[in-house]
Amino acid sequence: MNTDFEFLRRAWLHDKALDCLKVALAFSGVLAVCFGRGHEDWLVNLLLGVIACALAETPDRFGGRFRALVVTLLCFAFVAFSVRWLYPYPWLFVLGLASSTLCFVMLGALGERYAAIAVASIILAIYTMLSLSQRDLPTGHDWQGPALLLIGAGWYGAISLLGALLFAIRPARQIVAQTFEALGAYLALKADLLEPQSGREVDAQRIALATQNGRLVGLMNRARQILLIWTQGEHAARRSAALLQWYFLAQEIHERTSSAHYPYQALAEAFARSDILFRCQSLMRAQAEACHALAAAILSARTFDPGERGRAVRHELEAALAHLQTLPHRVDAELLDSVADLCRNISAIEALLATAGEPAAASLQRDRSLRDHNPKTLTEMWQRLRAQVSPPSKRFRHGVRLAVALAAGYGLLHAFALPQGYWVLLTTVFVCQPSFSTTWQRLSERVFGTVLGLCGASLFISAFPHPTAQLALLLACGVAFFALRTDRYMAATASITVLVMICFNQFGSSYAVIMPRLLDTLIGSALAALAVAFILPDWQGRQVHHAMACAVAQAERYLGIVLAQYRQGKNDDLTYRIVRREAHNADAELSSTLVAMLTEPGRYRLAPEPAFRFLCASHTLLGYVSALGAHREKVGEWLPDSQIAHAERRIRASLQRIAAALDAHSLPDGHANATTLTEPSLTDADTEIERRIVRQLSLIELLLPELTELTASFATERLPAR
Template sequence: MTVKPLSAPACFWRRLRGSDRFAECVRVLLALGGIVAWSLFTGRFAEAIPALLGAIACALAETEDHWRNRLGTLLVTLACFALAAFAVEWLMPWPPLFALALPLATFALVMLGAASGRYATIAGATLILSVYTMIGSDLPGRAAPELLRQPLHLLLGAAWYGVLSLAWSALAPQLAIRLALARLFDALADYLEAKAALFAPLPGLDRDALQLALARQNERVVQALNDTRLVLIDRIGPRRPRGATAEKLQLYFVAQDIHERVSSSHYPYDALAEAFFHSDVLFRCEHLLRLQARDCRRRAEALRLHVAAPAGVAADAALDDVRSAIAALHGRCAPPAQALLHSLDALLRNMAAIQAQLAGGAAASTPAAGADSALQDPGPRSLGEAWARIRIQFTPQSLRFRHALRLALALLLGYAVLRAVHPQNGYWILLTTLLICQPSYGATRRRLLQRVAGTVAGLVAGWAALHLLPFGPAQLLLVLSGVVFFAARQRRYITATAAITLFVVLCFNQLGSGYEVMWPRLLDTLIGAAIAALATWFILPDWHRRQLSLVLADTVRSDARYLARIIAQYASGRLDDLAYRIARRDAHNAHAALGGVLANLLREPDRHRQGGEQLLRFLTSAHTLLGHLSTLGAHRQRLAEPDVLEAVEQAGARAVAALDELADALATGAAVAAVGDEVGPAAAPGLAAAGPEIARLVLTQLGLVVAQRDRLAALGTEIAAGT
């Protein structure tokens, strides 16, 4: 039966409905549209503007919670909003008191984010609402007896959006999980594509550059895994998962297993390309990985559209082709070296396991779907634990403490400037400083350029709208600009800034001051951007080279813990229990953090990013080491022979000790000796030659781990010398 192709409008609607931002944009459209409709019906435009700002602030504070947890989060958010809005209104007539309270409140709210990501989101939105309250105080036509009505309208707007959010969450409880899993499988597809590029046996291919791209793509997969885990923890809670939630949990474990297998590196790719340059086996492997990437994308699309994922028939055929090609290599009169063939056999088993996971989905019979399906909840379990997390950050060495102090002083400076330059419409200085000032120099510089460019574009669009559009379409454009802001704010910040600038111009135009607000908006943006830049440069600057040694050490130390958990399972058998999954996640998180630090460091001024080439090589080599660890994890199984197990455990213990030794040396800047052939096939020649196949694989991988460890030691010495 032929399937009738969808029309262009139907395809567009499917893509739109499956977008990650669709649900939030619809909620924002309903919230802003409802407020504007109320203002048109009542004619109370001045009161609608604070309500619009309150709805936007509440949307910024939104987290992907189940409706029960979202209700509690909403109540906390409204309480913080009320305290901030009324405090601003009460203190603004007394500038000295306001100048004292502003940095203290800013510091407290930023430090509150140390408790958990949820509190950090609420704290950031509360700071934004505080500045919205200040901006609302500049609205023309406000009488002094009515000043305290603005916080009420801000809260009503926030509550209105909160009600819509609660209703949406209750009506579509699985939507957030499906979207998170879809983003995860999209990230896995990109990772598979990046991994496939390594298998091309082409002369002159820069595999170090490909490894670097693979390491950076791995950061996106790790972030997607972490985001999905948080959504699942919120939905499951202390209960045993049931029904659709249990299926989504198993699909998350499938994605975890695929990630570990795709991360695996069975043999150096340069050696494989050289040995099989005249064979088609690597091309077949590359083709299979690309087909599996396509199947991951199809599964992501199926999750977004809530339909069944199509079967990967082409990938099954490609897997058979790889199997036949490897069998032909074994049957040659002069076969390649046994070590290479063993690596290809292990690679085939790994890709076959990935294909089985993709074909089975949530119903796949995977070890990850076994008895231990617990997830580690990163949130605080009590107020005491939350306070303990905050208190531990009260040290000048803490990045959060430094950012909180920097932002507090920057806003205080901005307030002093606006009092000196132009108190009327000057609070956009504070909003710009708040939004531009980021924890790192690189992020601040990027946000500064995007903010200024977006503001200019938004003012041009606002000027055109005021000239060309009558009142009714301008009201509609006001709502649409707010929706565009939320649609673009995570991926296209310039567009988002332009949209929210247009939104502000149209809001003030409802009161007859649309043109008058344009130049102050531009001037305040430039002043606020300059203050944010100066604060990032001069107030406790966080140049990433200062923390580099600790980040390098933590990466290697997390690898050592991961390896220790892997080796233990060769005695007990494969089991994806909570302890093992925590060790694996910590290792990948540490590598992702290393990539983030390196990316930020390379954006810093020249004098702070010396030795960038060595750092890039360190990141590439560290990711290669993680690939060999993932290979050991992907092929875990119980070793029945006591003498074989003892040899593997001894070799594993020496490799773990070598990694721990390197971590200590990186933390202190000391030199460390190379391990060489003390671990690996050369250390146990009898077992490597005649032992079980799995033992040979483990010894080979441990030898490759130690080789990368020695390379990291040499690079660490070069980096320490250049610091």
């Protein structure tokens, strides 16, 4: 019994559990009405309305969910009845389809809520076409189909509002918990990098670390967006105060974890016969486990107990470091100071985790404000939209591609009288994504998922012809689609295909749609692939140097604000956190751009080896700056003409030149001189704080020749053709 209860508790804590419950209730209500009151002909339209409204849903509080539902239903009503009015006039219809698609895609520039509503509105428009095209089904009057779609959407919306009322804080808890899960994975990867084995190849680990950092940064951005919603209003702010403090705690731990105090291979060789790095590694792994435990505690609303393991390992590490520092110096003093900084940093992470059980007491003086990018007034909305309506905008390009692809699909289904041809348009909407890599991945998942779904549905219908069994599977497949659509799209496609087959089987036509469904999937996928490849293509190979420039430029900004706090004193205010986040965002964007480039055709790529070398160097640069940020303390006296100030100006100027050269795809200024720099041009300083600054600036300066050399090599390489 306890095992069953624990299983149910874990299932309920899953991030998709509430969404699945809402869909299950909505589908159950539709099935009860349709089959309980003898209106089986309403089934398809009501279910499609439920699906469309569920696709339009984003995490929100009750008030925001209500406003979003009103906007959703208004958009749905507009597209449903517009489709009905224009349906008999193909030329007007295709013009309306293309123009409304572009407008809806551009509407997504206003924020995530509007983006979800826009995509769902396009999908509901195609559902309306499907409803109107089923003249052989007893769907009643032509206006009945659009009306039933809206009723289904309204029914799910009512359930969604109830969920927002009963489980108000749940989405915020889930995203903060997911952030700590990803932070734990990042800590574990960073611990693996400390393996004290000389001669070990670490490039693959560095790339994996940069990739995981990108995932973590994405989750932290998502957490910020959701917490912005939950911190508006005094009552909501009180309920979410602990979550906000945990978010800030994750930011600080991330800055410390991403720090790099010395090339780890050099540390491994210098301390190969010492246990100091093993102890660092052990403590970081304990901290990774603590992050996972904290995530579970946040999710289940339990008090977090950090336990004694981390504290014990920390004491052992401090004792090992003290012993190492008392021995006769057999290693370079600079290396010993670097490993001392590393130990100090890891110990600080442990101290932060020790306060996680009482987040309210962790940072009483912290600036708790968050920057809100969303437009608030009609003027701001118009300015945001107008800025996006231009060919360089990725959103505009995607909107044009999707509009042309849907218009082409509409032309094909009329030219060849494709049976069930509106599935072509639906497939195109789901497969056509803003980039070639995501479109190509979605294409393969859609095709294989459709084949699996058709085969599975055919076998099930043959084996279980009884309507009750089929309706039970329909309900299960509807829930499975929403449980799997973000992480396992192929399985989600198979689930929705089975659902469609069962719906058609209620009218005795399931086998008749197998080949049309497969053919429409292939045609719609092909249209999406052709659109993304030939209509305003956005090849990542042409964008990589811009992403590289942004990463270097943001690291330079981050370095500037970090060193400013050594002059003025540590302050985790909004300005500092924005600059830090933008530096990590740029690093994550570079990583995702390179990964996307690898899936593109060979003639559109840059040479991958130097590109990934640059990614590793850029991530190392960010690590060196993060180490300075992690150890921020006010320097007693900072003179404008001091050695550190001169080094800061020199390094920042070099980084600015590299960023400008990358952005312009040209040779960096002073390229010949930069590559001759092989030793740090900084000397010892007086205080421990100044010595730490000197060490980190020396590491950054030693990295400049590699960055300059790679920048020069990219300048001589031809950009991929459009």
